[in-house]
Amino acid sequence: MTNVCFAGVTGWTAPPILAGIDAADDLTLTAGVSRSAAGRSLVDATGYGEGQVYASVADALRAGPVDVLVDYTSASAVKDNVVTAIDAGVHVVVGSSGLTADDYADLDERARSRAVGVFAAGNFSMLAAILRRAAAIAAEKVGSWEIFDYASETKPDVPSGTARELAETLADVRRPGLGVPIEDLQGPVEARGADIAGTRVHSVRLPSYVVGAEVVFGAPGERLTMKYDPGTSPDLYAEGTLLAIRRVSEAAGVRRGLDTLLFD
Numbered sequence: 431m432t433n434v435c436f437a438g439v440t441g442w443t444a445p446p447i448l449a450g451i452d453a454a455d456d457l458t459l460t461a462g463v464s465r466s467a468a469g470r471s472l473v474d475a476t477g478y479g480e481g482q483v484y485a486s487v488a489d490a491l492r493a494g495p496v497d498v499l500v501d502y503t504s505a506s507a508v509k510d511n512v513v514t515a516i517d518a519g520v521h522v523v524v525g526s527s528g529l530t531a532d533d534y535a536d537l538d539e540r541a542r543s544r545a546v547g548v549f550a551a552g553n554f555s556m557l558a559a560i561l562r563r564a565a566a567i568a569a570e571k572v573g574s575w576e577i578f579d580y581a582s583e584t585k586p587d588v589p590s591g592t593a594r595e596l597a598e599t600l601a602d603v604r605r606p607g608l609g610v611p612i613e614d615l616q617g618p619v620e621a622r623g624a625d626i627a628g629t630r631v632h633s634v635r636l637p638s639y640v641v642g643a644e645v646v647f648g649a650p651g652e653r654l655t656m657k658y659d660p661g662t663s664p665d666l667y668a669e670g671t672l673l674a675i676r677r678v679s680e681a682a683g684v685r686r687g688l689d690t691l692l693f694d
């Protein structure tokens with residue numbers, strides 16, 4: 431049996447994942463984290479689970495048996511939560527966005543030194559994972575691309591975890607070419623987007639968008655556009671998150687990208 435603590439139990443993403451844990455024979459929800467629901471029982475606050483809701487990950491891990499922490503909190507809270515779990519010897523599944531490649535390098539070193547597994551995916555949906563894998567294949571043959579990152583006007587972090595992970599994945603294949611180097615441009619260079627691991631990433635934040643991502647590959651005389659477009663339900667992230675909970679303990683250190691669990 432794997433005991434799970436879910437940080438972010440009152441959030442938008444939580445319900446289908448909590449329902450999945452509740453329905454699984456091999457997983458138990460033993461603790462939750464949310465400042466506004468702290469002190470309530472999990473079942474009262476969420477409809478699922480056996481333990482309590484705590485105000486912080488540190489409190490939750492002190493209180494009870496936890497094998498895996500799942501973090502769906504926020505870009506500002508996630509790194510401290512992951513460090514707290516690693517230091518407590520607890521494996522971590524990272525759903526929250528906002529961590530950079532440098533953050534993951536720090537966490538990898540820390541996790542390896544404590545023989546803890548950390549599994550992170552910028553996007554736990556199956557189709558987003560397929561986009562990541564398909565884009566990496568395209569980058570082997572096409573040397574120019576840019577990424578468009580779409581999200582609602584209230585999303586606090588840029589670029590999205592989905593777009594950041596995609597750019598960092600493509601950087602493992604190669605760095606895209608630029609027609610005009612950024613330093614030679616005339617006009618505001620921000621118009622060319624942010625440099626994420628060598629890829630120009632353009633973040634759009636408008637009402638009605640849910641986080642989606644588009645990568646456009648350009649070659650002489652032709653283009654290839656790969657676009658991930660989610661609907662409005664958080665159900666998309668449950669299956670991938672449950673898979674990560676079950677497999678996070680397989681290896682020490684940080685592993686990234688749901689596609690690695692689906693295809694490797």
Ligand SMILES: NC(=O)C1=CN([C@@H]2O[C@H](COP(=O)(O)OP(=O)(O)OC[C@H]3O[C@@H](n4cnc5c(N)ncnc54)[C@H](OP(=O)(O)O)[C@@H]3O)[C@@H](O)[C@H]2O)C=CC1
Pocket residue numbers: 437438439440441442443444463464465466467485486487501502503504505507524525526527528551552553554555591667
């Ligand atoms: N990888 C993926 O596939 C996905 C990633 N995400 C990412 O997950 C994160 C959460 O998204 P979403 O569910 O929409 O967010 P919400 O804002 O709806 O929920 C956030 C949850 O985290 C809790 N929380 C936030 N900050 C803290 C803190 N400092 N200490 C304790 N609890 C905290 C909130 O409770 P309270 O305010 O009461 O503390 C709430 O329960 C975001 O970074 C988002 O980008 C989302 C969906 C899919």
Ligand SMILES: O=C(O)C1=N[C@H](C(=O)O)C[C@H](O)C1
Pocket residue numbers: 527528552553585589590591592593640641642660
């Ligand atoms: O903020 C969100 O809502 C989401 N964020 C994730 C990201 O930053 O990529 C992904 C998910 O689609 C929802």
